[in-house]
Amino acid sequence: MNVTVFNRSGISDWILQRASSVIMLAYSLTVASAVIPDTSYEAWSVFMTQTWMRGFSTLALLAMIAHSWIGVWAVLTDYVTVRMLGSLGERLRLFLLVLMGILLLVYLLWGVFIIWGFI
Secondary structure, eight states, X not given: OXXXXXXXXXXXXXXXXXXXXXHHHHHHHHHHHHHTTOOOHHHHHHHHTSHHHHHHHHHHHHHXXXXXXXXXXXXXXXXXXXXXXXXXXXXXXXXXXXXXXXHHHXXXXXXXXXXXXXX
């Protein structure tokens, strides 16, 4: 079963995982290229509060959320199963997926609040 959409194959998850990796790499390189020349708080603050950088940070946050969800889903559906854990497997997997979903939602909201300065 596909994580992102129930009626498609797993190829869409694979593509989304790879695309999110590229976005996170581009973000890391962008931040590193801006921070390495000048490590002062003022330079960091000016760089990170630009609208385009806030948008890019939000995109990177969404990419990290999607990447994490697909990865954890794949691991849990492969290793937390009825075959491996007996009758407990299905309930434990569902519990862990719900827990991960809640955590990722909290991280998303927290990240958006931090990036856009709502707090």
